Amino acid sequence: METLLLNTLNGLSWGMLLFLIAVGLTTVFGVMGILNFAHGSLFMLGAYLCMQSMQIFHSFWYGLLIGPLCVVAIGVIVEKYLLKRIYGRNVSYQLLLTFALLLILDDGVRMIWGSGYYVVEPPQILSGIITLFGQNYPVYRFFLILLGPVVGIALWSFFHFTRWGKTVRAASFDNVMAEGVGINVPLIYTGVFALGTWLAALGGALAAPLQSLNPSMGDKIIIQSFIVVVVGGMGSFPGAFAGALLIGLLESFGTVFAGRMQMAIPYILLAVILLFKPNGLFKKGV
Amino acid sequence: MKRKLFSVLLALSFVLLSFVGAHASTPVKIGFIYIMSGPLSAYGQFAKQGAELAIQEINATGGIDGRQVQGFFEDSTGKADVALRAMRKLVFQDKVDILVGLDSSGVADTVVPSIAQMKVPLIITHAATPDVTGKFCNKYTFRISLNINQNVKAGALIANETGAKKWTTVGPDYAFGHQSWEYFQKYLGELNPKATFLSKDQVAFPPFNTTDFSSYITKVMNSKPDGVFISLWGGNLIDFVRQGTSMGFFNGDFQVLMSLGAATEVLTALGDKMPEGLWVGTRYWFLANDSPLNKKFVDSYYKSYNAYPSYNAHGAYSAVYAYRAAAKKAGSVDKEAIVSALEGLQIEVPTGVVEFRQGDHQAVTDAHWGKIAADPGYPHRILKPIRIFKGKDITPSVAETGCSM
Numbered sequence A: 001m002e003t004l005l006l007n008t009l010n011g012l013s014w015g016m017l018l019f020l021i022a023v024g025l026t027t028v029f030g031v032m033g034i035l036n037f038a039h040g041s042l043f044m045l046g047a048y049l050c051m052q053s054m055q056i057f058h059s060f061w062y063g064l065l066i067g068p069l070c071v072v073a074i075g076v077i078v079e080k081y082l083l084k085r086i087y088g089r090n091v092s093y094q095l096l097l098t099f100a101l102l103l104i105l106d107d108g109v110r111m112i113w114g115s116g117y118y119v120v121e122p123p124q125i126l127s128g129i130i131t132l133f134g135q136n137y138p139v140y141r142f143f144l145i146l147l148g149p150v151v152g153i154a155l156w157s158f159f160h161f162t163r164w165g166k167t168v169r170a171a172s173f174d175n176v177m178a179e180g181v182g183i184n185v186p187l188i189y190t191g192v193f194a195l196g197t198w199l200a201a202l203g204g205a206l207a208a209p210l211q212s213l214n215p216s217m218g219d220k221i222i223i224q225s226f227i228v229v230v231v232g233g234m235g236s237f238p239g240a241f242a243g244a245l246l247i248g249l250l251e252s253f254g255t256v257f258a259g260r261m262q263m264a265i266p267y268i269l270l271a272v273i274l275l276f277k278p279n280g281l282f283k284k285g286v
Numbered sequence B: 001m002k003r004k005l006f007s008v009l010l011a012l013s014f015v016l017l018s019f020v021g022a023h024a025s026t027p028v029k030i031g032f033i034y035i036m037s038g039p040l041s042a043y044g045q046f047a048k049q050g051a052e053l054a055i056q057e058i059n060a061t062g063g064i065d066g067r068q069v070q071g072f073f074e075d076s077t078g079k080a081d082v083a084l085r086a087m088r089k090l091v092f093q094d095k096v097d098i099l100v101g102l103d104s105s106g107v108a109d110t111v112v113p114s115i116a117q118m119k120v121p122l123i124i125t126h127a128a129t130p131d132v133t134g135k136f137c138n139k140y141t142f143r144i145s146l147n148i149n150q151n152v153k154a155g156a157l158i159a160n161e162t163g164a165k166k167w168t169t170v171g172p173d174y175a176f177g178h179q180s181w182e183y184f185q186k187y188l189g190e191l192n193p194k195a196t197f198l199s200k201d202q203v204a205f206p207p208f209n210t211t212d213f214s215s216y217i218t219k220v221m222n223s224k225p226d227g228v229f230i231s232l233w234g235g236n237l238i239d240f241v242r243q244g245t246s247m248g249f250f251n252g253d254f255q256v257l258m259s260l261g262a263a264t265e266v267l268t269a270l271g272d273k274m275p276e277g278l279w280v281g282t283r284y285w286f287l288a289n290d291s292p293l294n295k296k297f298v299d300s301y302y303k304s305y306n307a308y309p310s311y312n313a314h315g316a317y318s319a320v321y322a323y324r325a326a327a328k329k330a331g332s333v334d335k336e337a338i339v340s341a342l343e344g345l346q347i348e349v350p351t352g353v354v355e356f357r358q359g360d361h362q363a364v365t366d367a368h369w370g371k372i373a374a375d376p377g378y379p380h381r382i383l384k385p386i387r388i389f390k391g392k393d394i395t396p397s398v399a400e401t402g403c404s405m
Helices: A004-032 A039-057 A060-081 A093-114 A138-159 A163-173 A175-179 A184-209 A217-231 A237-257 A259-276 B002-025 B040-059 B082-092 B105-118 B146-164 B174-191 B214-222 B234-246 B264-274 B292-305 B311-330 B335-341
Strands: A128-131 A135-138 B028-034 B070-076 B098-101 B123-124 B141-143 B166-170 B228-229 B255-258 B281-283 B345-351 B352-356 B367-374 B382-387
Touching: A004 A039, A004 A138, A004 A163, A004 A184, A004 A217, A004 A237, A004 B098, A004 B214, A004 B335, A039 A060, A039 A093, A039 A184, A039 A217, A039 B070, A060 B214, A093 A217, A128 A138, A128 B040, A135 A175, A135 B146, A138 A163, A138 A184, A138 B174, A163 A175, A163 A184, A163 B234, A175 A184, A184 B367, A237 A259, A237 B214, A259 B028, B002 B214, B028 B040, B040 B070, B040 B292, B040 B345, B070 B082, B082 B098, B082 B105, B082 B214, B098 B174, B098 B311, B098 B345, B105 B123, B105 B174, B123 B311, B146 B174, B146 B228, B146 B255, B146 B281, B146 B367, B166 B174, B166 B214, B174 B228, B174 B352, B234 B264, B311 B352
Parallel strands: B028 B070, B028 B098, B098 B123, B123 B141, B166 B228, B228 B255, B255 B281
Antiparallel strands: A128 A135, B281 B367, B345 B352, B367 B382
């Protein structure tokens, strides 16, 4: 019983973090058709800039606010001056460009902050332990579990109930027609890429109190985010949510039931989904 | 006619002069192979700093064999095929006189057998797999750093003192983690026949790329052990300590031993978040030896890099000095002569006197363990008390290593 509860909480908190990263990836893909390999590097940059802002302002909350916004500034520059040039071209250009970005960002961080490890402390209010059914559990992880759905619902409402959100969906559905009826599609693309970047960087800033900072921390998470996106359905919003929770819970319970096989679980899931439901659990649609 | 003869002579003298000059200034070349990129590049960086410090010092005091020393650094990236290519480049293209390095045990296991074909001496300074001075041992391969057996034997001696009976482990899910646990069970089992060890499916071996350790921490805490032997290292260990702290792991009523918990990169990153009172080990602790040589090394390293030397910096630094000692003993830098000179060589390095044992070429060197303690004089946690285990007490006999040369 205790094992069940703790593993569920572990799986949920890890899943929520994965969700934040995957939802950015899937939104950018759904709207712009860009598969961003550098998404993990933006996650890593979010963590580093959160750490840096914390050193300046001595508050995690400022770090959480300012760090991701700095990354968004970088994201906007990347979209306006690099991605914009390849929209009409072959997919291989996307792969090359975003992969090059990944390498540049990783090495850039290494040059600025070095290759050693950094740690970030959670804020005082979130650093304690809550006792739940006789089990101790860190407050920060509860915070993550609660934050995930809040961000998810906020994004979903944005896309479904606001004029801007509807415009974005229209542009992703048929960008030529959207442009024809007077929607500024290039502006929307910049905005969506900025949103995707912000989500990745926010994930990084939120992950910083959990894991050590290292220039290659993004490479680990990008693989799992890709799995989440494919399992949930490329471009699908609820798919990213379900996929992230599924991977998080399976990994967590895998340590109890699967032993060494645990490592393989996400990949087995990926293979099964591709075989029986190649479009993912949820049909495409932003 | 005379003019022609003069110019021929002049040309000839130039050729001769340049030949002589070239010979006198040909440096002794040392090839270093470390992980210089990727998540573990900090380890290569430390080693490079240690190596460069040693080369600087040696060049300032007459070099090796009267010649200046030049270091060639190559990136192994932690992959065996890349490391092998880098070694071939160093040996056949740069024509180095000796190879120094290797971080990853996996890489070491793969490349050591081909060292015998390249016929170049190799001093391993970090990789800890017992196999390279065990079943894969050969005439050209030496290791100056502490291996798994030595580090874990010292850990088992401490584990025995704690009186804890029921032990479990958390280790990275590859050869290093599994071998560490295997030796720990063997050595502690010999010291205390009453000690018990949790079965394979109850211990925790998180994959190397794990960043969320919470489910493993839960698993180990629920198994209610008396002692936990942790062989995680680097970023894994940092993540484990922080997540473990937030989940109350270190307040549990069990002993915690970390075989590589006293690594300076881990202590630096964790700062005052490293829980006090844990038993931790390392391959070299900068405060464990009061010798003038160690003090000088720590001081000049700190002056150059504004940090205390890690075990990897110490390994690379010592290997360069061991090479100089071997060259002195052999009277040349001829590769075969160096190999014979290294065999059985005793040399004082910062950690103490080490000996490249005949039979398997493993350095008989001290192991350092200690208890984590706070000290306002240092930017990170240090060890108090420090426990030093003599090399001869923790090194298994050549017969046990499975090495035959």
